[in-house]
Amino acid sequence: MTATGHTATGHTATGHTATGHTATGDAATGAPPAIELAGVAKDYHSRGRAVPAVSRIDLAIGPGEFFSLLGPSGCGKSTTLRMIAGFEEPTRGRILLQGRDVTAVPPNRRDVNLVFQSYALFPHLDVAGNVAFGLRRRGVKGRELRERVGTMLDLVELSELAERRPRELSGGQQQRVALARALVNRPAALLLDEPLGALDLKLRQTMQIQLKAIQREVGITFIYVTHDQGEALTMSDRIAVMNRGRVEQLASPREIYERPRTRFVAGFIGTSNLLRRTVRAVDAAGPGGRAMVVLDAGADERLSAPLHPQMGPLRTGDQVELTVRPEKIEMSATRPDGPCCALRGRIVEVVYLGTYTTYTVATHGGTEITVFWQNSTDSTNVAERGEEIWLSWLPEHSYVLPESADEEPSTPRSGGPDPGGPPEGDAPRRNGEPAAGAAAQTPTATAAHPVSP
Amino acid sequence: MTSLDSAPPRLAPARPGGGRGGRLGERLLHAYTWLILLWLVLPIIVMIVFGFNDRVGKRNNTWNGFTLRWWGELFAIPDLTTALVNSLTIALLSTAVATTLGTLMGLALGRHTFRGRGGVELLMFANIAAPEVVLGASLLSLFITMGVPRGYLTILIAHIMFNISYVAVVVRARLAGFDSSVEEAARDLGAGPFTTFRLVTLPLILPGVLSGALLAFAMSIDEYVITTFNAGSTLTFPLWVFGATRVGVPPQVNVMATIIFVVGVLLALGNALLLRRRQI
Numbered sequence: 001m002t003a004t005g006h007t008a009t010g011h012t013a014t015g016h017t018a019t020g021h022t023a024t025g026d027a028a029t030g031a032p033p034a035i036e037l038a039g040v041a042k043d044y045h046s047r048g049r050a051v052p053a054v055s056r057i058d059l060a061i062g063p064g065e066f067f068s069l070l071g072p073s074g075c076g077k078s079t080t081l082r083m084i085a086g087f088e089e090p091t092r093g094r095i096l097l098q099g100r101d102v103t104a105v106p107p108n109r110r111d112v113n114l115v116f117q118s119y120a121l122f123p124h125l126d127v128a129g130n131v132a133f134g135l136r137r138r139g140v141k142g143r144e145l146r147e148r149v150g151t152m153l154d155l156v157e158l159s160e161l162a163e164r165r166p167r168e169l170s171g172g173q174q175q176r177v178a179l180a181r182a183l184v185n186r187p188a189a190l191l192l193d194e195p196l197g198a199l200d201l202k203l204r205q206t207m208q209i210q211l212k213a214i215q216r217e218v219g220i221t222f223i224y225v226t227h228d229q230g231e232a233l234t235m236s237d238r239i240a241v242m243n244r245g246r247v248e249q250l251a252s253p254r255e256i257y258e259r260p261r262t263r264f265v266a267g268f269i270g271t272s273n274l275l276r277r278t279v280r281a282v283d284a285a286g287p288g289g290r291a292m293v294v295l296d297a298g299a300d301e302r303l304s305a306p307l308h309p310q311m312g313p314l315r316t317g318d319q320v321e322l323t324v325r326p327e328k329i330e331m332s333a334t335r336p337d338g339p340c341c342a343l344r345g346r347i348v349e350v351v352y353l354g355t356y357t358t359y360t361v362a363t364h365g366g367t368e369i370t371v372f373w374q375n376s377t378d379s380t381n382v383a384e385r386g387e388e389i390w391l392s393w394l395p396e397h398s399y400v401l402p403e404s405a406d407e408e409p410s411t412p413r414s415g416g417p418d419p420g421g422p423p424e425g426d427a428p429r430r431n432g433e434p435a436a437g438a439a440a441q442t443p444t445a446t447a448a449h450p451v452s453p
Numbered sequence: 454m455t456s457l458d459s460a461p462p463r464l465a466p467a468r469p470g471g472g473r474g475g476r477l478g479e480r481l482l483h484a485y486t487w488l489i490l491l492w493l494v495l496p497i498i499v500m501i502v503f504g505f506n507d508r509v510g511k512r513n514n515t516w517n518g519f520t521l522r523w524w525g526e527l528f529a530i531p532d533l534t535t536a537l538v539n540s541l542t543i544a545l546l547s548t549a550v551a552t553t554l555g556t557l558m559g560l561a562l563g564r565h566t567f568r569g570r571g572g573v574e575l576l577m578f579a580n581i582a583a584p585e586v587v588l589g590a591s592l593l594s595l596f597i598t599m600g601v602p603r604g605y606l607t608i609l610i611a612h613i614m615f616n617i618s619y620v621a622v623v624v625r626a627r628l629a630g631f632d633s634s635v636e637e638a639a640r641d642l643g644a645g646p647f648t649t650f651r652l653v654t655l656p657l658i659l660p661g662v663l664s665g666a667l668l669a670f671a672m673s674i675d676e677y678v679i680t681t682f683n684a685g686s687t688l689t690f691p692l693w694v695f696g697a698t699r700v701g702v703p704p705q706v707n708v709m710a711t712i713i714f715v716v717g718v719l720l721a722l723g724n725a726l727l728l729r730r731r732q733i
Contacts, residue, residue, distance in 0.1 A: 108640045123657070133652075
């Protein structure tokens, strides 16, 4: 297990070590990060065997940052959050809160508050009593107590319902009570465990915007756990995409969407087309000084893409996967001009979705490619089912990833009973990725994050 | 209870065959329900009524006219009064101790997995299932072996012993569906383990604890078999009454039993109301 853990560190931790976060953190202000996880791992014991829930995580979350842990169920994101809150003790590693080691500090003495997925409101107390609970434990009373509770209820627009019991509230109202109950303590960081999971779609979208606005207003560090990529993209300053107890990519939402670093991230965030191809040539000095990879394609077709910045060198004959987002693809009846990638295919499905139409195009190689076509001006379909069509996109809108079939055989975990893993058995994981790229990339993301409250 | 809730409106014999209640099967069911209730309640009614009987002679089993005399002379028989006081204090003390210990036991069984949990559970149910004669006799031999003189204290110990299991079972049942994340929330909001128990856990399981306490009190106040083994020369209310049957039970016994019954019913009703009001 240690072997896997260390390889994983190669691509998650390197960036932070490079920033020198361990002592100083945010170099600009001299303030330590709000929260820091150093080599944190958690094993669960089941029938005498240690089952890793979190393999190894290194993170530094800046003050005032809206940070998301995103991943499928069982990826270890909730366990990570519960370790920060103090409900789970890490098997290895340390947790620092504003520079102070809190690894062994019980939850009631940690300056963080958790918004539970089930809200966990006290059913025997009214709304005001719920919100006042934390303040009372700190000895706040009298007028100050009333004022702070009142202000907080105003903030979440629940002043009218202060005397209601939780069971008399709607789901959205309960959610806001849970938020107010945690925020009123002005914690160093607010931890949110899928807080919008139980709400319906419309309410969830409204609450996302409200949450972000509240976070901006109070300036408290938010650590948000979710499996909903849309939620993470909407609200976060930075996202850590987790899979099987490890961080697959840690970057800004844009970076994660535009440049997914692994096949897993590409597949988990949004829709991605993946084309499995063989490398024909590598042009070390492509446009912008970036290495371009030319891939095998059919007659008068063309496929080339930049190498992902965090990927090691490739050789002719290597099997790789090209990834391109459906909305980046153009469709035309004739062969497109210019230096773009071009492929031919037949339309097998057309689904009209209002804002856009999705086309499913089968290439001559048999791969199905999804295209999102914006219905901006012309409401008529550009092409019909069964038509032969050209697909094209700019090479810089696509990336080449190593082929996912390299299921690492060294991991003792693969195929084993792993409650911590996602349900899909073929989820791609990659080890031994060269750390050089990560070192170059992550500091940029770290530098981009300091959000002033 | 459900049949009671739904039955009364349609039960009136003034509307036979009316509406849905008219079907034969349903009418039979209603009749049967009332018969059972009557069967359960009749002895209690007789007991209450004969507390007002203007008795002639030693026997109190033929109606001879209404009087409030026995209510006025409630404490006229010193031995009976002592026995009642013994019963009440033993019931209160054993309830208090058994509720505390039983609640903790129920919490442990309902919330935690630990080595020996299965054994504890088995012991708990064995205690409830075992015939009282067996419990009483084995306790007696234990006390004799240890050289403990039988009396008030041994009765109290015996009552605590059998009551713990009842409280534990009730509290444990109350914990089913208990969302322990509210306790985590309390911890998260700065409450230590004891404060969390006092402010969150206890209020939430309180209906269960009260039900358990009521059950324990009811079990203790009329316990006869185990008590008779371990009482020595001390008398409790049931022991005194049983002894008096040979010479005739004085109406004061009916009056005392009536009071105990009414208080018990009121407590049970109060607990039910509390449960309904909190709905948690």
